[in-house]
Amino acid sequence: MPNVNVISEYKSFGGKLGFYSHFSSTCNGEMHFAVYQPPQATHKPVPILYFLSGLICTEENFMVKAGGVQRFAAEYGLMLVTPDTSPRHTGIAGEDDDWDFGTGAGFYVDATEEPWRKNYQMYSYVVHELPSLINANFPTQPEKQGIFGHSMGGHGALVCAMRNPELYKSVSAFAPITAPMRCPWGQKAFGGYLGRNQESWRAYDASELVKQVGYHSSILIDQGTADKFLAEQLLPEVFEKACADVKQPLNLRYQEGYDHSYYFIASFIEDHIRHHAIALLVTAVFIYLNPTFLF
Numbered sequence: 001m002p003n004v005n006v007i008s009e010y011k012s013f014g015g016k017l018g019f020y021s022h023f024s025s026t027c028n029g030e031m032h033f034a035v036y037q038p039p040q041a042t043h044k045p046v047p048i049l050y051f052l053s054g055l056i057c058t059e060e061n062f063m064v065k066a067g068g069v070q071r072f073a074a075e076y077g078l079m080l081v082t083p084d085t086s087p088r089h090t091g092i093a094g095e096d097d098d099w100d101f102g103t104g105a106g107f108y109v110d111a112t113e114e115p116w117r118k119n120y121q122m123y124s125y126v127v128h129e130l131p132s133l134i135n136a137n138f139p140t141q142p143e144k145q146g147i148f149g150h151s152m153g154g155h156g157a158l159v160c161a162m163r164n165p166e167l168y169k170s171v172s173a174f175a176p177i178t179a180p181m182r183c184p185w186g187q188k189a190f191g192g193y194l195g196r197n198q199e200s201w202r203a204y205d206a207s208e209l210v211k212q213v214g215y216h217s218s219i220l221i222d223q224g225t226a227d228k229f230l231a232e233q234l235l236p237e238v239f240e241k242a243c244a245d246v247k248q249p250l251n252l253r254y255q256e257g258y259d260h261s262y263y264f265i266a267s268f269i270e271d272h273i274r275h276h277a278i279a280l281l282v283t284a285v286f287i288y289l290n291p292t293f294l295f
């Protein structure tokens, strides 16, 4: 694969799980990502589902801890792609000082502030550079992309999808930060990466974006009721109200007793894969069953 370094590859559920690195011109440094290719990808291009992870994660957490997600991706014939959560080893002073800012906490925004803006361009990286790289090197159907994520990554998935509805046919999230402008994690990250003018924050706040642009199909969110970050950081009720105000279809499911961990994600991962599979695969089945639809 030109421009992609293979770190390791493993056979998994009949497909292939791989960990890779490349030089990112968007983030001005080496970036890591993981790809699960389902068995179907050996003989035809397949739809792609991007998963954005949360604070402190790397490209590995989801692939290792999401309850054998590869089994479901293999069943539905979906490619899974997980980027890292930030640039690393940039040399920026203090980049490793905090667990919720800097390394492992890119927040899927394009930083405008020094010293972050040269490297911390995670929004453009996820929406543009990484998909170009994936489509050039793996057997994909580029017009069939979905996106989902967890916590900080749930925020990222909602923002990427709402800002680019033509690029993403489906979106879902586990315990997303739904109103980052109003919570401590978001205020710290946006203040550092985007500066003090909160007008520029709105483009990265799902609860603001849904009022401006909305999304073309129903959004699935699972939220554990025993999540220690629920009341202060995640604020699903803010997003729920914003969706209701503009009649955005939302399937917000409160899951009794579940916390913020990957055990929670693993418990509901199959539902999310199915949510995306319906959006990404149904068109093909529908056209097969109703060919006159094309004419």
Ligand SMILES: N[C@@H](CCC(=O)N[C@@H](CSC=O)C(=O)NCC(=O)O)C(=O)O
Residues within 6 Å of the ligand: 053, 054, 055, 056, 057, 061, 065, 099, 150, 151, 152, 153, 260, 261, 262
């Ligand atoms: N260090 C924190 C907990 C950090 C944490 O829970 N991170 C989550 C994402 S939180 C929002 O983005 C995570 O995915 N961790 C990785 C994992 O494998 O669980 C604390 O101690 O409170």
